[in-house]
Amino acid sequence: xxxxxxxxxxxxxxxxxxxxxxxxxxxxxxxxxxxxxxxxxxxxxxxxxxxxxxxxxxxxxxxxxxxxxxxxxxxxxxxxxxxxxxxxxxxxxxxxxxxxxxxxxxxxxxxxxx
Amino acid sequence: xxxxxxxxxxxxxxxxxxxxxxxxxxxxxxxxxxxxxxxxxxxxxxxxxxxxxxxxxxxxxxxxxxxxxxxxxxxxxxxxxxxxxxxxxxxxxxxxxxxxxxxxxxxxxxxxxxx
Numbered sequence: 731x732x733x734x735x736x737x738x739x740x741x742x743x744x745x746x747x748x749x750x751x752x753x754x755x756x757x758x759x760x761x762x763x764x765x766x767x768x769x770x771x772x773x774x775x776x777x778x779x780x781x782x783x784x785x786x787x788x789x790x791x792x793x794x795x796x797x798x799x800x801x802x803x804x805x806x807x808x809x810x811x812x813x814x815x816x817x818x819x820x821x822x823x824x825x826x827x828x829x830x831x832x833x834x835x836x837x838x839x840x841x842x843x844x
Numbered sequence: 845x846x847x848x849x850x851x852x853x854x855x856x857x858x859x860x861x862x863x864x865x866x867x868x869x870x871x872x873x874x875x876x877x878x879x880x881x882x883x884x885x886x887x888x889x890x891x892x893x894x895x896x897x898x899x900x901x902x903x904x905x906x907x908x909x910x911x912x913x914x915x916x917x918x919x920x921x922x923x924x925x926x927x928x929x930x931x932x933x934x935x936x937x938x939x940x941x942x943x944x945x946x947x948x949x950x951x952x953x954x955x956x957x958x959x
Contacts (some may be wrong), residue, residue: 734887736887771951772947772949772950772951772952774935775946775947778946782952786895786946816914820887820888824890831876831880831938832876832890832893832938833890833947834890834891835880835887836887837886837887838885838886838887840885
């Protein structure tokens with residue numbers, strides 16, 4: 731595997747379900763990000779992790795719970811979501827903190843909440 | 845705080861025609877600028893970036909962009925568009941403030957290519 735991978739690619743869940751999204755980067759980076767991409771809206775940065783520590787949470791509802799066990803893996807745990815949470819969830823990584831700021835993205839997980 | 849404006853939501857060009865996608869940014873210091881492309885159902889792929897130096901930067905797939913500080917712009921160009929260039933294009937500006945490394949994205953421009 732190369733670059734940034736995300737699983738699953740598609741997920742359909744009910745509002746009472748609990749599921750997790752997984753992201754893995756194979757680039758030797760130390761910063762990882764979760765973005766939400768909704769139709770007709772700009773990319774929304776949700777969370778930032780640097781060296782496994784959360785450094786940014788952009789007022790994301792608590793029904794989204796991130797986890798970063800090491801610099802290569804990032805999870806987004808989902809519970810009691812709402813239909814408006816349906817979106818493409820993108821993971822990205824970059825060198826941190828002194829390396830290049832450019833981010834490399836995974837293919838995303840298309841989430842549908844029924 | 846930085847911001848990015850992409851004035852054109854949707855652009856249609858004929859295959860073989862030239863292309864220019866506009867991007868204006870707002871940032872107090874020297875910006876780090878990027879163009880990304882997203883094909884349907886895919887993540888974002890980096891086309892090119894500007895950090896410093898030559899204001900005309902070359903990217904992948906035959907794209908180039910020019911940084912114009914006086915106009916706060918970073919427009920993306922391609923001399924001859926191919927049908928495979930149909931996608932959504934995002935301009936982004938990077939902040940390097942201490943303790944925070946983040947990209948701010950524009951709303952995107954969807955490019956349609958007519959045969």
